[in-house]
Structure formats: structure tokens, C-alpha cells
Amino acid sequence: MAHRAAYSILRCLHNGPITGALQQPGLVQLTAAAAAAATTATVRQQQAFLLHQLRRLSTSLPSADLDAEVAVIGAGVVGLAIARELALRGRSVLLLEAGPNFGMETSSRNSEVIHAGLYYPQGSLKARLCVAGKQALYAFGEAHDVPHRRLGKLLVATSEAQLPALDRLRAAAAANGVQLQPLSGAQVAELEPAVRCVAALLSPTTGILDSHSFMAELHRQFEEAGGTTAFHARVEGGSVGGPVKRLRVRDAGSGEEVELATAAVVNAAGLHAQAVAASLQGLPPASIPPLHLAKGNYFTLAAGSLATMGPGGSPARFRPLIYPLPEPGTAGLGTHLTLDMSDGVRFGPDVEWLPAGTDPRNIDYTVSPARAEPFYAAIRAYLPGLPDGALQPAYSGVRPKVVGPGQPAGDFVVAGPRQHGVQGLACLFVIESPGLTSALPLAQLAATRLDEPPA
């Protein structure tokens, strides 16, 4: 059985960013026999690492029949945080990622904002996990040198008619334990001369972070705690009904399929979580929530645009992030201004619903320049100095949503045995914003629900 585990994992392990020695293409082709025949120092180093990983896995397993105790599917920020949490709780964890590296899908296509927790209904998972996640993320960033900045955020009302909505937002935030500071239009003009509004709320706990560094640190801690990562390892199906879960995993390098056996499975496949769940025999299809996809497009500022965006054509600089009020019924937060860690200004994301039934494997992430027009109108409502021609298409991300256009936003779905009836299985669905902010407590919740008995 040890050989079986060795074979499975040797076929899958490759190209991990942490395992620098593994970065040579073709390593996935190594079988145990080929590895033994290898002669160069680098390959010996690679071989030693792999054998070390295998020994570590096989000695910590509850049964020799298993390749790992828990398989986590998907190495986005959520899968990484869960894999780390489980490894820190002493479980032997195999992290299976279809792509060549971690965080290459939605987790690298977002605004990198540490949300304060203003918008979400009191008591919802989004509200609770966002507020807890924000605090956990700042502490994590401090402790592990993950670059982040507590810039704050201005929520601006651009007409008297919006003032009641501003009040409602303040009350909703307070219900979530988030205090916002009211500012007059004149106070905002002092703080941010380029911004025009009649009143605003300042959220002092909103910030930004370098999400790649965050994920790299989660991955480092996961592997340090004994976890193993397989990149290019796409889960194509399996069975989860019994005490031993079996996953069919396709090696993207060789095209070969292997079967892995584990005692527990966590499905954190992001936009593909519903498809992965549907491919797992033993999980009741009725427990899989619907999936609607809402693309969010971003635009950046052309070089030199800031030089004239202040009052009377003066230079502008932005410190807090600037958000208009959410537009009711649009499923977005309004066309807002965020900053990246190098002070780059970006606008968006907007909301572009993808046609019902769109396969998340076929998403076109291109940003159409034609979408700039509504951006100009929305941004000029609070930044009248935005010059013509300043907006350039940047990138896009896609939100997995449980409800479609025009309906009130849904909550995160973290389904364990108590929710779907299958022991040793947790599925995370529709982890849209604020999933990045919420990643650490989301991981704790998933790890706890995984171990609950069915209802």
C-alpha cells in the first residue's frame, strides 16, 4: 500500500512554488523506479523531497489503505486556508489543485480589499465571517509580514436623495459591530479634494492586502505543518458515500488518471464547486445549490490621468478607497475606486451577468472597451475631474452566486454532514466577496463542520 500511495503522489506532485527544486517541467513523469535511477544533484534533491513527503504522509495516516486522511480540492485562498487549518489541527492533508500553481483563478482576480463587514445582513455567514476575518487578517498580516495597508474607505452619497440610504448603511454596519464615522461634504472635500459628495461615511477598518503574499504564506504554513500539494491534479469524479472516499484525479502533465483514497474530502473548487460536487457519487444532488455567474470588469487609469483630476485641473491623490452607495438590485457595490499595494488606481468591478448555464471552464475574462462608457458616468458622479480617455480595460473576475439577477444577494454556503448527510465531506459553494477577507474563519468553520455527524 505504501507503494500505491507513493505511485499516486509521485504522479501528481509537481511544480509547487514552495518546492523550488520541483519546478523543472517533466518531474511529474518520474515514477519511483525512474526517480531511483536519477543521478544529478538536483534530481537527487527532488527525489529526497518526494520520499520525505511520502514517508511523512504514510506514517501519519490512520489506515495504510489511505493516500491521505483529508483531500482538499482547490488551492484558491479558501482551499489554502482550509488545508492549512486542517494541517495545523494535526490531520494529514493532500491539497489537489487543477492548475499549475495556487490562487490562479478567482483568488487572483479580485479587488484585494479587506472588507469591514458593512453590507451583509446581521447574523449571516458573510457578516460574521467578514468581521472576524478582517481582524484575523490584520493580525495574520502583522505576524507574518504579509503586506497590507489600513487605508480606510469613504462611502459617498452624491445627492440628497441618497442620504436615507447612507443612514441605513450606517445602521446595518452598526448591527454587524462595525462603526462608521459620518462626514459632511465639506469634510470630505478637505480629506479628498477631488471627490464631490453631499455626505459620506468613513470606514476606518477597511484596508487592502497583497493577496498573493497572503496565499503564499498560507501555503508555506500548510506545507510546514506537514501538508502535501499536488498541482496539475484535477479531480474528475469519485465516490464519497462510504467511510473511504475515492477520488479520480487527472494528471494534467501525462493525462493519466489515478484514484486516491482518503477518509475525508473538502470541496473548495470555487466556480467549479458545483460541478465537482455533482461528480461525487453519494452526495445527494438536491444538496447542491444553483450557480449563477456575475463577471466583474475593472478599468485602470491611463498614465498621467491623476495629474489633472483634482479641483480646477490640479493633481489628485487618493488615500481612502472611495465607494458610491450600492445600486439597489445590481448585485454589486457600485463602481468604486480601489488602490493596489503600489498606489495604482482601479475602478470596478461592475456586474455583467453571464448567460445561464455558462460553463465556468469556458469563461472569457477579456474586458470589453465598450464597457467603459457606463464607468465614466458612474465615476464622474463622485469624481467629476475624470478626463475623457482616462479609463483603460484592465482585468476581470467572476463571482459565483447562488441567486440570479434582480434577487437579494445570497449567503456563503458551507455544507458539512449535518447539511447534506454525508459523513466526512464538506463543500463550500458560492464563496464570492468577501471570501478573501473571510478566508481564515471560513477555514475554521469548514474544518469544524467536516467533523460533525450527519443530522
Ligand SMILES: Cc1cc2nc3c(=O)[nH]c(=O)nc-3n(C[C@H](O)[C@H](O)[C@H](O)COP(=O)(O)OP(=O)(O)OC[C@H]3O[C@@H](n4cnc5c(N)ncnc54)[C@H](O)[C@@H]3O)c2cc1C
Ligand atoms: C470581481 C471580484 C472581486 C472581489 N473582491 C474581493 C475583495 O476585494 N475582498 C474580498 O474579501 N473578496 C473579494 N472577492 C471574493 C474572493 O476573490 C473570493 O471569495 C475568493 O477568491 C474565492 O476563493 P476560492 O478559493 O473559493 O476560489 P478560487 O480562487 O477560484 O479557487 C478555486 C480553485 O479550485 C481549483 N479547482 C477547480 N476545479 C478543480 C478540480 N476539479 N480539481 C482540482 N482543483 C480544482 C481552481 O483551479 C482554483 O485554483 C472578489 C471576487 C470577485 C470575482
